[in-house]
Amino acid sequence: xxxxxxxxxxxxxxxxxxxxxxxxxxxxxxxxxxxxxxxxxxxxxxxxxxxxxxxxxxxxxxxxxxxxxxxxxxxxxxxxxxxxxxxxxxxxxxxxxxxxxxxxxxxxxxxxxxxxxxxxxxxxxxxxxxxxxxxxxxxxxxxxxxxxxxxxxxxxxxxxxxxxxxxxxxxxxxxxxxxxxxxxxxxxxxxxxxxxxxxxxxxxxxxxxxxxxxxxxxxxxxxxxxxxxxxxxxxxxxxxx
Amino acid sequence: xxxxxxxxxxxxxxxxxxxxxxxxxxxxxxxxxxxxxxxxxxxxxxxxxxxxxxxxxxxxxxxxxxxxxxxxxxxxxxxxxxxxxxxxxxxxxxxxxxxxxxxxxxxxxxxxxxxxxxxxxxxxxxxxxxxxxxxxxxxxxxxxxxxxxxxxxxxxxxxxxxxxxxxxxxxxxxxxxxxxxxxxxxxxxxxxxxxxxxxxxxxxxxxxxxxxxxxxxxxxxxxxxxxxxxxxxxxxxxxxx
Numbered sequence: 517x518x519x520x521x522x523x524x525x526x527x528x529x530x531x532x533x534x535x536x537x538x539x540x541x542x543x544x545x546x547x548x549x550x551x552x553x554x555x556x557x558x559x560x561x562x563x564x565x566x567x568x569x570x571x572x573x574x575x576x577x578x579x580x581x582x583x584x585x586x587x588x589x590x591x592x593x594x595x596x597x598x599x600x601x602x603x604x605x606x607x608x609x610x611x612x613x614x615x616x617x618x619x620x621x622x623x624x625x626x627x628x629x630x631x632x633x634x635x636x637x638x639x640x641x642x643x644x645x646x647x648x649x650x651x652x653x654x655x656x657x658x659x660x661x662x663x664x665x666x667x668x669x670x671x672x673x674x675x676x677x678x679x680x681x682x683x684x685x686x687x688x689x690x691x692x693x694x695x696x697x698x699x700x701x702x703x704x705x706x707x708x709x710x711x712x713x714x715x716x717x718x719x720x721x722x723x724x725x726x727x728x729x730x731x732x733x734x735x736x737x738x739x740x741x742x743x744x745x746x747x748x749x750x751x752x753x754x755x756x757x
Numbered sequence: 758x759x760x761x762x763x764x765x766x767x768x769x770x771x772x773x774x775x776x777x778x779x780x781x782x783x784x785x786x787x788x789x790x791x792x793x794x795x796x797x798x799x800x801x802x803x804x805x806x807x808x809x810x811x812x813x814x815x816x817x818x819x820x821x822x823x824x825x826x827x828x829x830x831x832x833x834x835x836x837x838x839x840x841x842x843x844x845x846x847x848x849x850x851x852x853x854x855x856x857x858x859x860x861x862x863x864x865x866x867x868x869x870x871x872x873x874x875x876x877x878x879x880x881x882x883x884x885x886x887x888x889x890x891x892x893x894x895x896x897x898x899x900x901x902x903x904x905x906x907x908x909x910x911x912x913x914x915x916x917x918x919x920x921x922x923x924x925x926x927x928x929x930x931x932x933x934x935x936x937x938x939x940x941x942x943x944x945x946x947x948x949x950x951x952x953x954x955x956x957x958x959x960x961x962x963x964x965x966x967x968x969x970x971x972x973x974x975x976x977x978x979x980x981x982x983x984x985x986x987x988x989x990x991x992x993x994x995x996x997x998x
Binding site for chain 2: 555556559560563564567568572573575576577579580581582583584585587588591592595599602603633634635636638639642643646647649650653657729733734737740741742744745746748749750751752753756757
């Protein structure tokens, strides 16, 4: 599934640009969940429809996949966000100890970071003094620039996982619905393929708008991945059945 | 599937700590792909096995899912990495133009970043001068601290996607294999559940080691997500069949 890919596709957590929950975040999560939900249930249904008789098994397998996928994505994402939060808090506590126990060493680390950005020695000493004059600012400087850790937003991550998981379910029904109402295998497959490729294109387009990539390109890529996945699943199922 | 979650779980791209391909990266990708590959094919197979007669359909559906999932994950991840790379290059070109066309404005943006870290006005002016004396360093400072963009590593991202996609296939065979060799439904299900939960625990443990979270906790979480997904898929398939 494209989840791995989609995460890569999201803009990095940029504190300057967006800090709070926004309607945009919500819409983006919905679009990500739905376009993911379209892909694998679609491919599975298309794959199975070439190898089993009757649309009943396609529907059962499809719904089982949607259930499994949405749980794994929603719950998996939620637990991962919690783990990330704990990891951040542990590191924060360690930095807090270190600036008390090893202040000189920690100051030298701030200096190293500044040196890397091209600051000259004449400025580094006063700059380190200014940064380290406020313990909270000092710690957050170390977290960000020494450890490369951004402060996680636990509520946002949790809500995001739940939204993506639920949207996966909604998205998954698009490829499956034709098999539920049309009971002739080939017709159901054709309607499902047409509906899903259209939906993948539309969602890919909207996803591109919300993730900062070119909408048309995102539309073509999303459709391509879904189509390739379905074609491969169809071929594999045909060969072994 | 847990892909969304897993990405969250990975340590942030930390240039100070690791810059090059390492054996660790490879192992981590393999473990991530395999533990993901275990989850949904497992849940799908378990779900179907309660509702269809014969292990044949379970195997066909499982292999179709593995094919679809690995394509979506590998190809999806690869295309997303390419998009991210292009996005970075576009922004880089824009910053390169801006430091020539609007140097004063861009210097003021560097000053804003430094102010946020707690530097005082007496240092900010010379610090901005030093950072902006080297155009490349200036641009990379803006990319990182104004836009929050890290330089992507396209080769690493591509290899990572391919490794994860292939490992997904290998992982997916663990829950499916019992259905291939045992043709009594209930026995196959029990062996698959036992083998997969064990594998989820082991891979979750190793994944924790490679992603910076507590190994035992990661093991329990990975097993829990897989088990919940399978139980839900089983229940859904039972209800509708």
